[in-house]
Amino acid sequence: MERAHLVYSTFPDAETALAVGEALVRARLAACVNVIPGMASVYAWKGAVERGEEVVAILKSRSGLRAALADALKQRHPYETPIILHLDVAEADPGTLAWILAETGAAPG
Template sequence: MDLKIVYSTFPSVATAEAAARHLVAQRLAACGNILPGLISFYEWEGALERAEEVVLLLKTRAGQLAPLMDALRALHPYEVPAILSLDVEAADAPFAGWVRAQTVDAAKD
């Protein structure tokens, strides 16, 4: 399957929405879903941190993964953002076709 989901966390709905709007407008992602209400615990510079965040999930095709991740990193407010690519094992055919149609394949264009 040539589809990917890119997972990232943001400090607010506004910052995640700005990134999603840009990436969808650039046709690097077909869709961005923002899930509010995440609480993260992590160690940063020797201290245990707690942060309220939101999750941004982006749907794209494999050919757009590298440019999408580069653009997401450039847009991201964090010094070290979580940007993870998740393989899609299977997808409903009409939805997969829509994702492909909404994104431009960087390898071919």
């Protein structure tokens, strides 16, 4: 049975995250993308410690789309090495799962 699946990613700004998110929802690879602005980041990159402002994107999808979603996200993402963290969902409310499955083209059950 398909399970709900989340992907955590970061973007340089809300407009970029929303544009990529909309493309992924229109492609039915995600049912929803939440964009959370105002994140300050400290990270190591190419031997230096950097600071920057970013936004978080949480993509709601299903387990069967894990690879396709990651590939599409990489193709559209502006970062050289985008953060793509797959978060397996142990359980989802039945209504939430049915909505995710319906919006990503999977038959329930």
